[in-house]
Each structure stands twice: as C-alpha cells, then as structure tokens.
Amino acid sequence: MSTPLEVLKPDAALAAPRRAPSRRPSPLLAGGGIVVAAAAALPTAYLLIRSGTAGLTVLGDTLLSAKTAGLLMRTTLLCVAVTATAIAISVPLAWLTVRTDLPGRRTWVVVSALPLVIPSFVGGYAFVAALGPRGIVQGWLEPLGVDRLPSIYGFGGAWLVLTLFTYPLVLLPVRAALGGLDPALEEAARSLGRSRLETLVHVTMPQLRPAIVSGGLLVALYTLSDFGAVSLLRFDSFTRAIYIAYRSSFDRGVAAILGLVLVALAALVFVAEARTRGRTVYHPAHRGPQRRPRITRLGTWRWPAFAACGALVTVALLLPIGVIVLWLGRGAAAGESFGFAFGAAVRSVEASLLGASAGLVCAWPVAYLSARYPGRLSRSVEGASYAGYALPGIVVALALVFFGARYTPAVYQTLGILTFAYVVHFLPQATGTLRASISQVHPAIEEAARSLGASPREVLRRITLPLVRPGALTAFALLFLTVMKELPATLLLAPTGFSTLATEVWDAASAASFAQAAAPALALVLLSSAPMALLVVREGQAISPTS
Amino acid sequence: MRKRPAGLVLGLTLAVVAAACGNGQDGAEVPDGEGPVTVYSGRSEELVGPIIEQFEESSGVDVEVRYGDTAELAAQILEEGGNSPADIFFAQDAGALGALASAGRFASLPDETLEQVPDAYRSPDGLWVGTSGRARVLVYNVEAVEESALPDSVLDLIGDAWSGRVGWAPTNGSFQAFITALRLVEGEDEARAWLEGMEAGGAQDYEGNSQIVQAVAAGEIDAGLVNHYYLLELGSEDASIKENAANHFFQDGDVGSIVNAAGVGIIEGSDAPQGAQAFVDFMLSRTGEQYFDEEVYEYPLSGDLSQDPSLPDLDEIQQPDIDLSDLSDLEGTLALLRDTGVL
Numbered sequence: 083m084s085t086p087l088e089v090l091k092p093d094a095a096l097a098a099p100r101r102a103p104s105r106r107p108s109p110l111l112a113g114g115g116i117v118v119a120a121a122a123a124l125p126t127a128y129l130l131i132r133s134g135t136a137g138l139t140v141l142g143d144t145l146l147s148a149k150t151a152g153l154l155m156r157t158t159l160l161c162v163a164v165t166a167t168a169i170a171i172s173v174p175l176a177w178l179t180v181r182t183d184l185p186g187r188r189t190w191v192v193v194s195a196l197p198l199v200i201p202s203f204v205g206g207y208a209f210v211a212a213l214g215p216r217g218i219v220q221g222w223l224e225p226l227g228v229d230r231l232p233s234i235y236g237f238g239g240a241w242l243v244l245t246l247f248t249y250p251l252v253l254l255p256v257r258a259a260l261g262g263l264d265p266a267l268e269e270a271a272r273s274l275g276r277s278r279l280e281t282l283v284h285v286t287m288p289q290l291r292p293a294i295v296s297g298g299l300l301v302a303l304y305t306l307s308d309f310g311a312v313s314l315l316r317f318d319s320f321t322r323a324i325y326i327a328y329r330s331s332f333d334r335g336v337a338a339i340l341g342l343v344l345v346a347l348a349a350l351v352f353v354a355e356a357r358t359r360g361r362t363v364y365h366p367a368h369r370g371p372q373r374r375p376r377i378t379r380l381g382t383w384r385w386p387a388f389a390a391c392g393a394l395v396t397v398a399l400l401l402p403i404g405v406i407v408l409w410l411g412r413g414a415a416a417g418e419s420f421g422f423a424f425g426a427a428v429r430s431v432e433a434s435l436l437g438a439s440a441g442l443v444c445a446w447p448v449a450y451l452s453a454r455y456p457g458r459l460s461r462s463v464e465g466a467s468y469a470g471y472a473l474p475g476i477v478v479a480l481a482l483v484f485f486g487a488r489y490t491p492a493v494y495q496t497l498g499i500l501t502f503a504y505v506v507h508f509l510p511q512a513t514g515t516l517r518a519s520i521s522q523v524h525p526a527i528e529e530a531a532r533s534l535g536a537s538p539r540e541v542l543r544r545i546t547l548p549l550v551r552p553g554a555l556t557a558f559a560l561l562f563l564t565v566m567k568e569l570p571a572t573l574l575l576a577p578t579g580f581s582t583l584a585t586e587v588w589d590a591a592s593a594a595s596f597a598q599a600a601a602p603a604l605a606l607v608l609l610s611s612a613p614m615a616l617l618v619v620r621e622g623q624a625i626s627p628t629s
Numbered sequence: 630m631r632k633r634p635a636g637l638v639l640g641l642t643l644a645v646v647a648a649a650c651g652n653g654q655d656g657a658e659v660p661d662g663e664g665p666v667t668v669y670s671g672r673s674e675e676l677v678g679p680i681i682e683q684f685e686e687s688s689g690v691d692v693e694v695r696y697g698d699t700a701e702l703a704a705q706i707l708e709e710g711g712n713s714p715a716d717i718f719f720a721q722d723a724g725a726l727g728a729l730a731s732a733g734r735f736a737s738l739p740d741e742t743l744e745q746v747p748d749a750y751r752s753p754d755g756l757w758v759g760t761s762g763r764a765r766v767l768v769y770n771v772e773a774v775e776e777s778a779l780p781d782s783v784l785d786l787i788g789d790a791w792s793g794r795v796g797w798a799p800t801n802g803s804f805q806a807f808i809t810a811l812r813l814v815e816g817e818d819e820a821r822a823w824l825e826g827m828e829a830g831g832a833q834d835y836e837g838n839s840q841i842v843q844a845v846a847a848g849e850i851d852a853g854l855v856n857h858y859y860l861l862e863l864g865s866e867d868a869s870i871k872e873n874a875a876n877h878f879f880q881d882g883d884v885g886s887i888v889n890a891a892g893v894g895i896i897e898g899s900d901a902p903q904g905a906q907a908f909v910d911f912m913l914s915r916t917g918e919q920y921f922d923e924e925v926y927e928y929p930l931s932g933d934l935s936q937d938p939s940l941p942d943l944d945e946i947q948q949p950d951i952d953l954s955d956l957s958d959l960e961g962t963l964a965l966l967r968d969t970g971v972l
Contacts, residue, residue, distance in 0.1 A: 210836065214836070215834070316800065316972065318967075326959070326960065326963060327960070328700055328701065328704050329698075329700035329701075329959060333960075334704060334707065334708070416866060476701060476704075480704060480705065480708050483705050483708045483709060484708045484709075487708065487709035487710060487712040487713065487714075488709075488710055488712060491712050494712070494714070495714060570701070573695070573696070573697040573698075573701070574695075574697065574701065574702075574705050578667055578693040578694065578695045578714070579693050579694060579695070581674075581696075585696070589673045589674050589675060589696055590673070590675060592673050592698070595675055598675065
C-alpha cells in the first residue's frame with residue numbers, strides 16, 4: 083500500500099514538491115511562456131490604444147457613470163451566481179457518476195458532460211423558443227388556461243442558461259480528480275475512526291479543491307465574456323454593453339473603456355482563484371498499484387438521484403436539441419430544403435483541429451511553468467493568458483483586425499491569424515487541465531529517470547508525455563468543441579468565404595429562418611459531441627470503480 | 630532538461646501557423662487585371678447570396694463575400710484603416726453607412742449612380758446609395774379592425790381605442806431604428822410619452838416581426854408594428870395569412886411609416902474600383918431591383934418597377950424630413966426603451 087502521508091498533512095515538509103536541482107526554468111521554456119503571454123495580452127494592448135484615443139473626458143464619464151457601476155454590479159452578481167451553481171451541480175454529479183451505483187451510471191457519465199457542446203447563442207434561442215412567455219411550453223399548457231409563462235428574460239434566464247451550458251467545465255476536472263484519488267487515503271481516515279462525513283470534508287474535498295477552483299475560474303471568466311446568452315435573454319451585462327457600444331454609436335472608445343473594466347474584473351477573479359487554490363501541491367505519493375474505490379450504495383436514494391440527473395439532462399441537453407429538431411420538422415413540413423453545405427462541416431472540423439492543436443502546443447509552456455516553477459513569472463504568464471478568455475469574442479477579433487490589417491497584412495484573414503485568434507481567446511481551457519495533469523506527475527519520477535542517465539528529451543518522451551496524455555486529450559477535446567462554436571472571430575478573421583457550421587447557423591438565424599438554421603446547428607452539436615463522448619467514455623473506463 | 634520541450638513547442642507552433650498561412654486567400658483573376666471584388670455584407674447570405682451570384686455570372690467579375698453583422702463589419706472596416714481588403718460595404722441599414730461615411734471610409738460615387746435613387750435614400754455627400762427600402766407599417770387583422778378605424782398616425786395608437794390590441798418587438802433592430810426616428814422627428818419628450826402610453830396600454834412583446842404577423846393573422850392580437858415585407862413573405866408560403874391580415878401605411882409623412890434603406894458604398898482605396906462600381910450599378914439595375922422586389926419583397930429604390938399590387942408606390946409614402954444617416958444614435962434609443970420599461 084502507498085504511503086498517504088504527503089497528502090494527509092499538506093503543510094508538512096513532505097508535501098511540498100521535491101525541488102528539482104535547478105529552481106529556474108530554462109530560458110527556452112521561460113521564453114516560450116513569455117511569447118504566449120505576450121500574444122494573449124494583445125487584446126488588452128488594443129483596448130489601451132483605443133481608450134487612449136477616446137480622451138480623458140470620455141474615460142472619466144464612462145468609468146464614473148452610474149450606468150457602469152450598475153453594469154459592474156449586475157455582471158459580478160451573474161458571475162458569482164453562475165459559478166456557484168455550476169459547482170453546486172458538478173460536485174454531487176461527479177460523485178454520483180464516479181462513486182455510486184446510480185442506475186445507468188455509464189450513460190450518465192457521457193450525457194452529463196454533453197451540454198458543453200451547445201453554443202450559447204443556440205441554447206439562448208432554444209430557451210426563449212421553449213420557455214418564452216408565449217413559447218412552445220406555453221402552447222402545451224394553453225388548454226389548461228395558461229395564457230403566458232412568467233418571463234424568462236433578465237437575470238434568471240441568463241443565470242439558468244449560462245449555468246446549464248458551462249457546468250461541465252467544472253464537472254470534467256472534478257470527475258477526473260475524483261477518479262484519480264487513491265482510495266487508500268479515505269480508507270485510512272475511516273479506519274482511524276473518522277465518520278463518512280468527516281472523511282468527505284477533511285480528506286476528499288481538500289483533494290478536489292484545485293479541480294473545483296480551476297473549473298470554477300473557467301466558468302466565471304466565460305460568464306464575463308459571453309454574449310449569446312445575455313443578449314437573447316436580455317440581461318444587461320458588461321459584454322452586452324460592449325456590443326451595444328459597437329452597434330449603437332460605432333464608438334470604439336467607449337467600448338474599449340468598458341473592455342478594460344472587464345479585464346480588471348477578470349484580474350480580480352484570477353486573484354481570488356489564486357487565494358482559493360492555496361499553495362498546497364498534491365502529488366500522489368506513489369503511482370503504485372492503485373486500487374479502484376469502492377462504490378457507495380445509494381439504497382433508497384438511487385431513484386431520486388436518477389430522477390435528478392434525468393431532470394438536469396432534460397433541461398440542459400434534450401430541451402435545446404428538441405427545439406432544433408422541432409425547427410427542422412417545421413421546415414420540412416413547409417417544404418423548405420434544409421440541407422447545409424457539407425463544406426461548412428469540413429471547414430468547421432479543419433478550423434477546430436487547427437485551433438485545438440495550436441492551443442495545446444501554446445498551453446504547454448504556460449502549464450509547465452505554472453506546475454513546476456510556481457513563482458512570479460509563472461503567475462504573470464498565466465494571468466496574461468486569462469485576459470483573452472474573459473473578453474468578449476468581438477473584442478479579441480477586433481484587436482486582431484487592428485494589429486493584423488495594420489502590421490501583418492500578409493497573414494490577415496488567413497487560417498493562420500484565425501488559429502492565432504482561437505489560441506488567444508481559448509488558451510486557458512487547455513492550461514488548467516494540462517497544469518493539473520503535469521502536477522500529478524511527481525518531479526521525483528522525472529529526476530529518477532534523469533539520474534539513471536536519460537536525456538531530458540527522453541524523459542519528456544518516455545515519462546512526462548505518456549503520463550500527461552489523458553489530460554492533454556481532455557484539453558484538446560475541450561478546445562476542439564469550443565472552437566467549433568466560436569462565432570465573432572471566425573466571422574471577422576477567417577479567409578473571405580470560409581463559412582463554418584457556426585456561421586451558417588448564425589446567418590440563417592439572423593434572417594429569422596430557424597428552419598434553415600436547424601440542420602447546421604444539429605450537425606454542429608453532433609460533430610462536437612463525438613470527440614467529447616469518446617473522451618468521456620475513455621475516462622469513464624479509467625476511473626470506473628469496482629462494483 | 631527543459632530546453633527541448635520549449636524548443637519543440639515553439640517549433641510546432643511555428644509549423645502549425647506556417648502550414649495554416651499557406652491556406653490563404655486565392656481568387657481567380659478578373660478580365661481587366663483587377664483582383665476579385667471583396668464585399669463585406671451585413672445582409673445575410675439568405676437574402677443577398679442569390680443576387681450576388683447573378684452579378685458574378687452576368688459580369689464575369691469574381692466576388693468574395695464576408696457575411697457578418699452590419700455594425701460589427703462597420704467596426705472592422707474602421708479598425709482595418711487604410712489596409713482594408715474590402716471593396717464594398719453592403720449594409721442592412723443607413724445608420725451604419727452614415728457612420729462609415731462620416732469616418733471618411735467611403736469613396737465618392739459618380740452622379741449617374743446616385744441619381745438613380747431619390748434624395749432621401751442616398752448619402753447627401755454622395756458616399757453611399759440605397760439599394761432597397763423597408764417601410765414600417767401597422768399590420769392589422771381584417772376581421773377585427775375596420776378600415777375606417779385605422780389611425781393616421783402611429784401616435785394615435787396610445788389611448789383606450791387600441792389598448793391591449795397592439796403587438797411590437799422591442800428588441801428588433803428595425804423597431805429600434807423607428808424609435809430613433811421618432812426621437813429625431815417628434816423630440817425626446819414626445820417619444821417618451823408615446824412609449825409610456827403604449828406600455829400603459831398593454832402593448833404585447835414579441836420576439837420579431839414574423840411572430841407579430843403570424844399572431845395578427847391568427848387573431849391573437851388585432852394589429853402590430855412591423856416592416857412591410859413580412860406579410861408578403863409569410864403570405865407567399867401561407868395564403869391564409871394574406872387573407873386575414875393587411876398592411877396599413879400611416880399618412881402624411883408620419884414617422885410611423887418611415888422607409889429605411891439597405892445600401893452600399895465603395896471603400897476608399899479599393900483595389901478593384903471598376904468591379905466595385907459594376908457591383909453597385911448591378912444592384913441598382915433592373916435585374917437587381919427586381920430581385921429585391923420579388924424575392925425579398927422590399928421596395929426597389931431605382932427605376933420604375935411596379936410593386937406588389939397591395940403596396941402603395943414608394944413616392945406615395947411621404948418620408949418624414951430626416952437624413953437616414955442620422956439614425957445611428959441607437960444608444961440614446963436603448964436608454965429610453967429601458968427607462969420607460971419597454972426593454
């Protein structure tokens with residue numbers, strides 16, 4: 083049996099990662115991290131340039147207006163509510179699908195992660211269509227005398243939609259962490275007389291905390307950046323105000339100032355995350371022959387738990403897909419041709435593969451620095467990489483329009499700059515997962531290999547990469563499906579005429595032909611579900627408990 | 630030991646980016662040595678894709694189209710500065726055209742082009758020209774509303790007679806442009822009073838124009854504020870809609886029936902000015918205008934095409950005396966809509 087001491091007493095000297103002989107990253111690693119961070123900081127640089135041209139009066143007026151204060155309050159509230167709810171859903175869901183005899187557990191493992199593939203603008207349309215005051219559900223209830231449903235618009239609707247389509251960002255890392263836990267620790271705690279609850283609170287939860295916090299950070303920052311859901315559900319958030327500033331007065335100065343406030347807000351979230359994450363590093367003491375955890379029998383709670391999972395999946399997955407299918411049916415009934423360009427599907431996959439590959443490569447130095455050399459440099463690099471994630475897509479896209487058209491016209495509106503935009507916008511989705519996997523590889527293993535005469539390259543190839551591979555695959559799948567949903571950067575930066583499934587959906591929906599939007603929307607959801615499902619099934623097999 | 634990973638990372642990044650860059654824009658050459666014409670279109674592919682294809686076929690000019698949101702594309706052209714690849718900006722509404730015109734991003738159009746279109750639907754400085762028009766109307770249920778009871782002005786919709794009978798779509802762009810016009814023509818106070826009156830009278834919120842037309846035809850509400858062509862478009866698929874509902878145009882230059890224009894401008898510094906000019910002229914030609922009339926059900930702005938028999942001629946609808954380019958202050962409109970609780 084392995085020695086659990088390191089994790090049980092995180093503050094003891096043993097818990098600190100064993101220091102490698104050299105405490106400074108190599109110049110190349112540090113350089114790689116700095117280059118990636120500089121790239122990720124481009125949108126912020128653009129916002130600074132644009133706010134500079136707005137002038138001090140506008141700056142003061144915008145920053146100090148009551149409207150900005152209101153926006154700040156509402157956005158913060160939404161951010162906190164969505165993050166808290168996503169965590170509250172994900173932690174029990176992870177436990178149910180990993181550690182219990184929930185009926186149909188393997189199926190739940192897959193479907194509970196899938197709401198992530200629904201683009202928020204499609205989800206928004208679907209929710210308004212279904213649950214709007216005179217939506218589809220009201221139509222069903224009409225015979226019962228229900229004239230209109232309570233309004234879905236505003237805070238409640240935005241909260242609901244954003245939570246349902248982002249909670250898997252917490253669920254996935256928490257589930258991976260739970261599956262990776264050595265049950266010996268919990269068993270030791272139980273055998274030493276701790277109750278189940280005490281074990282959960284004092285042994286299990288602390289080990290899940292890094293996963294919860296890093297997933298929560300992604301949800302919080304995504305909520306800051308989202309436009310699709312807040313616009314369709316009419317919630318006045320910062321992002322919506324930024325879009326309105328572009329749309330209404332064509333005033334890029336005001337939009338830029340609001341964007342900078344958003345960057346500051348993201349920085350606050352990041353600092354809060356760092357505080358919560360804590361300094362403790364958990365390396366499994368030994369990757370010895372680890373037994374699988376024993377499952378908890380739910381007893382009479384089996385079916386209520388089943389019903390709860392069912393309700394969640396019905397609302398988060400079946401409802402939006404049902405609405406899309408309904409649109410498809412209506413189009414067919416009206417005799418509309420609803421095929422979609424096969425080329426758009428191919429281009430979607432092409433763009434997603436490019437974005438995910440480049441994203442994974444660029445995330446490596448950031449994640450490696452952060453996992454192995456925690457310090458000022460790695461914090462700055464990581465912090466910079468989050469700025470692009472918290473900003474709305476239109477800001478990232480316009481920033482690269484600004485720099486691209488002016489300074490690198492040769493690559494402007496090519497797949498090169500589009501891929502670059504995806505990396506800048508979505509990098510943190512890969513770094514979090516990758517960092518977690520790297521820090522689970524105890525440095526001692528790498529050092530042992532080195533001391534046995536392996537070259538650094540061999541250590542990377544034969545030790546680190548194989549151990550990190552599951553995490554890297556998750557990061558890749560996350561990037562893949564996120565890029566596939568992406569809209570503003572694709573519209574502005576793709577080669578002219580390069581339409582994807584997401585742009586086809588948007589084009590049809592903006593002309594109010596939902597029947598035409600349905601086929602590409604369905605294709606989009608199916609295409610991004612496939613890698614996701616494969617991944618989750620693999621993960622499910624890896625973490626499957628003995629029954 | 631950490632040298633290699635970083636080197637590998639950089640190498641791979643460069644390789645991926647380089648591989649991706651090779652896949653750039655490649656267009657066929659046009660006969661007279663100009664490159665293809667690049668159009669930034671704020672009008673969706675659904676609406677204008679077919680007519681752009683017709684232009685390519687008839688002129689032999691290659692066209693590359695970037696579809697997007699009108700305002701976002703306008704911001705993009707502004708950010709691109711002198712290096713914009715765009716030759717043409719095809720906008721959904723006049724406000725965005727006005728914004729680019731005042732930023733000096735449009736080249737002047739020749740008089741022959743401008744003169745095909747009435748003054749009201751083109752830039753006063755000759756920088757953009759309208760290609761088709763959309764009139765605001767009151768769509769009403771023919772069973773529920775007597776023709777004699779139809780109001781002369783949109784302002785008459787407040788009050789007991791219409792209370793609870795009218796639908797509108799506060800989040801819709803065309804509705805918001807109408808409110809901007811209302812503020813310009815009648816003043817801020819009058820616009821506020823009207824919105825408050827409508828709200829107090831229980832105006833019903835709908836998602837968009839087509840939902841309103843369907844609700845009116847189904848008798849769910851008696852009337853609704855929409856763009857004129859939705860009735861024609863929906864009616865062409867479902868004849869009962871045309872039987873049950875009709876469009877009413879407000880009278881005497883009332884702002885309620887303002888006609889907004891979709892239009893085009895040629896980007897200053899375009900490297901395909903001849904192709905771009907040919908594009909603009911084609912949109913204003915008989916073929917182009919016929920397309921907007923028959924396929925999109927909008928008002929053709931040039932030539933002497935006969936409209937759908939159910940529509941009054943464009944010159945019979947008096948326009949309120951405003952410059953359509955000025956309809957760009959959406960911010961004030963949104964503030965007012967929120968203030969009055971409409972949004």
